[in-house]
Amino acid sequence: MSATVLTDLVAELTVPEDGTLSRVLYRDDRLRVIGFAFAAGQELTEHTSALPVVIQVVQGHLDLVLGDVKTEATPGTWIHLPARLPHSVHASEPSVMLLTMLPAPEPSGSGEPSGA
Numbered sequence: 001m002s003a004t005v006l007t008d009l010v011a012e013l014t015v016p017e018d019g020t021l022s023r024v025l026y027r028d029d030r031l032r033v034i035g036f037a038f039a040a041g042q043e044l045t046e047h048t049s050a051l052p053v054v055i056q057v058v059q060g061h062l063d064l065v066l067g068d069v070k071t072e073a074t075p076g077t078w079i080h081l082p083a084r085l086p087h088s089v090h091a092s093e094p095s096v097m098l099l100t101m102l103p104a105p106e107p108s109g110s111g112e113p114s115g116a
Contacts, residue, residue: 009058013037015094020044025098032101038062038091046088052102055079060095064088073097 004026006012013021013035020042026033036044038060046065055064057077064071065088066081073079081087083104089097 009035009098010096013058013096015039015059015096018042030103034099034101036089036097036099038089038095038097040091040093043090044088046086048084048086049081049101050083051104052083053081054098054100054102055081055089056098056100058096058098060097061092062095062097063090063092 006025012025013023015021015037016039018039020039021035021037023035024032025035055073055078057073057075059075062073062077064073064079065086066079067085067087071079
């Protein structure tokens with residue numbers, strides 16, 4: 001087993017002149033990390049995910065709609081979305097973000113202590 005190291009996410013995810021780049025940066029049997037690079041004006045139209053996700057903004061400025069909530073995201077923004085929450089992303093300037101797909105929650109009654 002070895003570590004995965006990306007020393008420069010912006011260099012790894014070069015923003016295209018027009019369009020959106022997506023690249024799987026890491027995948028194992030529990031997690032998937034996808035990097036997105038958006039040219040200004042590009043977007044991911046409203047959609048949902050079957051799994052909970054975390055969005056982290058690395059560069060740029062994104063306008064997001066998360067269910068009924070509109071928010072702006074800049075470098076350092078961290079967002080957790082539950083599974084099946086409708087959301088969309090619009091890049092108001094060239095932007096880079098990471099999307100981490102988390103494992104599905106354990107079904108209740110799995111024997112895990114509550115509050116863990």
